[in-house]
Amino acid sequence: MFTLLRRWITDRGIRLLGLTAAGLAFVAQAPAQSLKTVPSNEDLFDLLRNPTSVPAPRVLYPGLNTLPPLDVHPLTVNTFTAQPLKIVLPPYGISFTIPATGTFPFVGGVPKRTLDLPVNEDDFIVDRTAAVQLGKALFWDMQLGSDGVQACASCHFSAGADNRVKNQLNPGVNAGDNTLQVRGKNQAVTASDFPFHKLINPNTQGEPLLNPLNVARDSNDVMSSMGVLFRQFVDIPTPGPGAFIPGTNPPVLKPDIGLAVNDPVGAAFQGVRRVEPRNTPTILAAANNFDNFWDGRARHDFNGGTPFGAADPNPHVFVDGVTGLEATRPIIRLSSMASLSTGPALSNFEMSFDKRFWAKIGKKLLQSGAVPLANQLVDPTDSVLGPLSNQNATPGRPGLNISYAALIEQAFGPSFWSNATQHLVSAPDPNDPFDGVALTIAPGAALANATNEYTQKEANFSLFFGLSVQAYVQILEPNDSPFDQFHDANPNEFLGIVTDIDPVTPGVQVVGLTTRQLFGYDLFQRSNLSRLNPLLRSGNCSICHFAQELTEHSIRSVYNTMPPDLVTGADAVLSGFMLENFLQNNAIVTMEMDGLNQTLDGNGAATGSAIFDKGIYNIGVRPSSEDLGRGNNDPFGFPLSLAALGLRNAGFPVGVFSNQAPPVQPLPPYLAPYANGLPVGLAFPNIMLPIFLPDTISRTPDIFVFPSGTFPNPNRVARTGTFKVPQLRNIELTGPYFHNGGALTLRQVVDFYSRGGDFPITNAADRDPLIVDLHVNFGALFTDADKAALVDFLLSLTDARVKFERAPFDHPEIVVPVDGTAPDNTAGRAALLADTRFQRIAPVGAAGHVAPLTNFLGVSSVEGSPGLDHFDSASGSPGALMSFRLGTTLPGVGAVANEDIVAFDGAGGYTVYFDGSDVGLTPAAIDAFCRLPNGDLLFSFDSTFTVPGMTGGPGGLTSVTASDVVRFTPASLGPVTAGSFSFYFDASDVGLTTSDENVDAIGLDPAGNLMLSIVGVGAVTGVAAVDDEDVLRFTATSLGSVTTGSFSVYFDGSDVGLANTTSEDLDAIFLGAAGQIYFSTVGTFAVTGLSGNGRDIGLFTPTTLGPTTLGTFSSFLLGATAGLPTTSNLTGIAIQ
Known part of the structure; x- marks a missing residue:
């Protein structure tokens, strides 16, 4: 041919x-x-x-x-x-x-x-209506999870995604990291924690091999969704009356039988629910994807039992033929959603105790007396399940009036469920790397109470589950956004190659989109529909976020x-x-x-x-080695x-x-035809x-x-570090963003792309060449106004039916855990609703809610709103880490000791960042601190102090003076702080020995050199005299127990009006990427253009630095505006 x-x-x-x-x-x-x-x-x-x-x-x-x-x-x-x-x-x-x-x-x-x-x-499907009903019920049913709590929808209940904030962090297990950094175990994130890769200048790439000092903080933590507590799967409860929770009506299935063991991830999840290793994408419009999951492992060809398509050689579907049951291996085209559906229910991070398999789920859910959605109310006007709701007969009664077994018989052909003369038996199969189990055909009917014998219907449950959930997700098409309405009104927009369409003939009717949104669309796709983009400037977003689905994949x-x-x-x-x-x-x-x-x-x-x-690319969100993504192999060893x-x-x-x-050995014959x-x-x-x-x-x-x-x-x-291009519909509602969930606002996303992503050198071997710095390419043309227009356009991708949960986006009730210690469902719906560790998501019918869904962390979609909105950039709401000379009392935190550090989110919120008492600092006070690019902290204390467990001190000593600097490497930060101390800088080795030379401010310059300010007047080799308003730069040749190097004057405070007085002593400093100095003083100060006190943070922007210092002052943060009490004298700062 x-x-x-x-x-x-x-x-x-x-x-x-x-x-x-x-x-x-x-x-x-x-x-x-x-x-x-x-x-x-x-x-x-x-x-x-x-x-x-x-x-x-x-x-x-x-x-x-x-x-x-x-x-x-x-x-x-x-x-x-x-x-x-x-x-x-x-x-x-x-x-x-x-x-x-x-x-x-x-x-x-x-x-x-x-x-x-x-x-x-x-x-396979003979009645699509019944298949959609079956799929929706299964997707939302909490009984599916091993713990009786976790449904598929537990992570997809808000615009198809997850907006919970507590116990939602994974420490980066795909990177081999089991230590949480952003927050501690079972803690809630706040706006100040984002983005996870925080830059001083968000318009410049954050690359540790290029400009490490532009990185204000960095974490490989992942913001995702909590699942089950890790346990070994033992079995399902024996089918029969004892399989149901006593006193529940309708009867609710008991959780699976699990064996409590130590979580192999370690302390991050010990005693709490696990959290998935990648951010939860929306399920809406996912049926349009060729492959699913971030790494695309849910194959477009469904094999009836696992996510891995033709790579899995095992039969998963049992067909009743002329001679009885036959084990078959169908390859079902265009069914990635079905492939995806077979994964989470067996995942020990998501819904399952470890080593559960599909036939067990079928045996449990298809037993006599099992009621679909038995924990959950279903609105009688639900667009799919309304006619089946138990509330039609008895208001307030959960569940459906039909069994899963009956729905399967309606939805699927009888050759997949009707055999009653044979059964399947499960046995361990060490050659199966997915679930480790094989089913074999045996004569006679399955015994209802034998948990290792399965009817044909139970054995084929993965097939029914996958195809029915896919049928349900196929109706969840958010295709009536303002963006769609614009295109409905302008069907010929893309005709020919003309991108500057005459506004009269044929005429662009701006239906759905505002003028700025249309301009943002022009920047998105390189057009001039708005007549505001005659040079056809573009971020080239539409190359990857392609066509109607807004994804190339x-x-x-x-x-x-x-x-x-x-x-x-x-x-x-x-x-x-x-x-x-x-x-x-x-x-x-x-x-x-x-x-x-x-x-x-x-x-x-x-x-x-x-x-x-x-449609699967490395765009530089994180270093490639942290998560291989599409670069991984499947469990069967194939790429x-x-x-x-x-x-x-x-x-x-x-x-x-x-x-x-x-x-190399070519692919085996069962896979080769599908490559x-x-x-x-x-x-x-x-x-x-x-x-x-x-x-x-x-x-x-x-x-x-x-x-x-x-x-x-x-x-x-x-392929290393590559991930699927996500579709963008309803992106307003589905934060946080990227596969690590590390960005909070849409402006942060636009900033990321406009600077050309991050890690351009680290990821060079696999990085998509279209991720380029738009500021370099456009210069001043790619402005803040351009970025705001792009954000505004992205807001136009929200379908109001999703935002208000109108059909087909209505749903049953679900109760989701909002605390990592939330227990299994052992007492039924009433007990769950009474437990504050759970949140009830109310059922909604076809007409939807009056109030819209809320965005993640309450981010507003209205520009200029109080607090954060989607138009705020990574630097739009400045935050800071702070320590205080005498401690203080702050809203939301309470008492703060002088050995603690708090994080200010820029919007009035405070959280504990470092609890000094947890690591033995209670007798000491922090006199200065700074944060290293990798997240470690440097400290100087206000007096001689024996540091608990410190290593690397001179001669093995653990005592330090008020001029020395120690390093803290955290295992966890936040209200529960843990980690270890090591000796970093020996002041006596380089001439800082007197009480006037006690160090009371430290920082790092853009080159990584240690910066120091002292409490009085001193002298060191190379600098005859230094005062308390000055900053010294120490260029080290060695650090630690033997410290060597040279000093120079970095900032001369007297040159720019700071007096040699105790009040104007520099008491806290932080240096920006361009050399700017953020500072606070011991007391009141006054310089040209600025005055303040010890709770304020000023900003010095230099024109020259060194022995002759020139520049200008401005205010960065007023303590009063930030809610700091008058006695809150700052001793350390780090700008976020």
């Missing part, structure tokens, strides 16, 4: 689309550009069954008739060229001509034969089921033989090639090319990266494409003269073997 390679221009390069001769078909232009125009999985399969029919109406269940219809019409027009395609063999290339009469496989646009469908969800993008029309540029929907060919085969645009970290080698060739998985899998299938080592002898071929994706083609065919991976031997990654051979896979 001949191959047709069609190219069309995209922002990333030239897209290579592999089609076959049998793929000739008609396509139809989609009439609008909103999410309503994107066919669902079911729509695509319907188009194969009935290629000339209108897709079925999207009213799939009772009670909901207001969902906007899918706006796709019968596919009868070829808008590629308005003519059929004809293949002409090389060297003549491709022509567009009308073939000879009788050779075209259509008559009047109708295929001559029935089109073939791949294995798909409709081979969508089904339509990767499978290319909606290619752009070559003539008009508008989207088209494939049909006929072309759609058949696309869906029968593996996705053809799974990969792309880009230049990456390019340099010239000795031969003048540009090295640095690499293959990426489409998650489809590019790496494709190279391995070709017989080459993963990551390197070169002539090897012998090649993507090469070349595909985006590329800058290597043209093979003289026939001018694209050749991104050479089809003919080269004269020599190019080294790995040499342009134009994409012979290296950039």
Whole structure:
């Protein structure tokens, strides 16, 4: 069969689309550009069954008739060229001509034969209404969790995401770190904790190998969602009356039987619920994704039992055939949501005691007497479950009036559940790396009370669960935002290549979007619809946040089921033989090639090319080594990266494409047919003269073997630290952001992208080359006003039905833990509601709530609101760490001792950052502190002091003077502080010996040198006289028990008006990245342009520094405004 390679221009390069001769078909232009125009999985399969029919109406269940219809019409027009395609063999290339009469496989646009469908969800589902009902009930049911508390929805109850704040931190276990940094165990985060990678200047990249002193703080903690307390799974309670919690009506299932053991993560989770290692993304619109989870491990092909698709060789579906049960391994196309659904219910971080497996869940939930949602009220007007609510008969009664077993029988074909003459038996299987269990077929019916015997229906529960939850999530399409309404009103916005649309003809009606939002959209996608962007400036956001789904990792993008029309540029929907060919085969645009970290080698060739998985990139949120993401392998040992899998299938080592002898072992036959071929994706083609065919991976031997990654051979896979491009809908409501949950506001997100991300050197080997510093590229043109417009545009992506929980985004009641010590559900709903460690999320019907959902941590969506709003940047609400000479009393904290440090969030809130009494500092007082880039703290104390457990002191001593500096390495910070001390700076070694030379302020300059100020008048080698208003710079050659180096004057306070008096003694300093000095004094001070006292923080911006100091003063923080009592004299500060 001949191959047709069609190219069309995209922002990333030239897209290579592999089609076959049998793929000739008609396509139809989609009439609008909103999410309503994107066919669902079911729509695509319907188009194969009935290629000339209108897709079925999207009213799939009772009670909901207001969902906007899918706006796709019968596919009868070829808008590629308005003519059929004809293949002409090389060297003549491709022509567009009308073939000879009788050779075209259509008559009047109708295929001559029935089109073939791949294995798909409709081979299993017979009643989609029942499947959606089953999926919604299972998704929200707390009985699914081993503890009787954790449902899927426990982490997806607010706009499909999670807005809880306490016990939501993971210490970074994917980085091998088991120590919490941002907050201690079972503590609540506050706004001052964000972003986790906090920069002094948010417009400059934060890179420890480039500008470490721009990093105010850094943590590899992850803001995520709490799950179960770690325990070993023993079994489910024996089915029967004893399996239910006594006194509950309807009867509620007991938790699983678990064995309490020490959590292998260690102290961070000992005695509290575990927290997942990545941030929880919204489940809304997730059915549009090609692969799911941040690393894409939930495969697009569902195997009926695990997330890993064709990589899992084991059978998971038992079909009742002519001779009885048969173990089968279906590969169900376009079903990543089903794959995803089989993971969390068995995760020991999320919903399950360790080593539970799906048949046990089926046995538990399908037993006689089990009531779906038995803990939870269901609104009688719920758009999906309303007719099944027990409240229809008895107000206030939880649960549904139908069993899960009955719903399965309605939703799925009988060949998957009807066998009653055989059963399955479970036994350990050490060769199964997912759940370690194998099911074998045995004669006779399963005994109801035998927990290791399963009916066909129970054994197939993972299949039913996956496909029904997928059917439910497929209706959760937030496709009526102002953004969608704008596109509904302007269906021809993208026609042709004109981006500056005449406001009169054809006319952009600004429906849904404000003028500033439309301008923000222009910056998002490089257009001039607003008439305010004539230079077509852009952040190039739409290259990755692509098309209607706002992600490049969508089904339509990767499978290319909606290619752009070559003539008009508008989207088209494939049909006929072309759609058949696309869906029968593996996705053809799974990969792309880009230049990456390019340099010239000795031969003048540009090295640095690499293959990426489409829509899965390393953007520099965290160092690649902390979380490999798509760079990991699945439990069966195969790469998650489809590019790496494709190279391995070709017989080459993963990551390197070169002539090897012998090649690596190709993929096994059960996986090889599902690995993507090469070349595909985006590329800058290597043209093979003289026939001018694209050749991104050479089809003919080269004269020599190019080294790995040499342009134009994409012979290296950039996969380490890569993550799926998230869709952006309802992003206003779904913070915090990124895979680590480390950003709080949308402005912080925009700041991140505008500076070109972070860790550009650390992540150079795998970093997406499109992540660039927009300030460098745009200069002054990329302004704060531009950033505000982008934020405003992102707010337009919120669907009001989501914000007010109107159908189809209504839901049952759920009770979620809000404290890590929240117990298992052993006493039923009433006990949960009475326990303050849980929060009730009320049920809501199709009409929704009057009040909107609240954003994470109460961040406002209104610009200029009191406190934080989405328009506030990382520096928009300045915060600071503070210590006090005599201690103080602060709101929200109470008494603060003089050995403590508190964090001020910039908006009036205080929290404990460092509790000195926890680490033995009670007899001492902090006289100065500063924070190192890695989060360690440096201290100087107000008198001679024996530091508990200090190591590294001269001669093993643990005593320090008031001029020495010690280092504290935290194991935890906050109200529960733990860590260790080590000796850092021996003042006597370098001449600081007198009482006047006691150190009362320390900091670090932009180069990392130690900065000191003393309490009186002193002298050191190189500096004849230094006063208490001055700052010394110490350039060390060694630190610790033997301290050596040299001093110089960094800041001469007398030059700029600070007097040599006790009151104007510099008592706290912090140095910014540009050399600016934040300071506080012992008492009142007055300089040109500024006066203050010991609870204020001033800012000195230098023009010159050193023995001759010049510059200007301004106020940074007024203590009175920050709520500091008048006696709160500062002894140390660190600006956040």
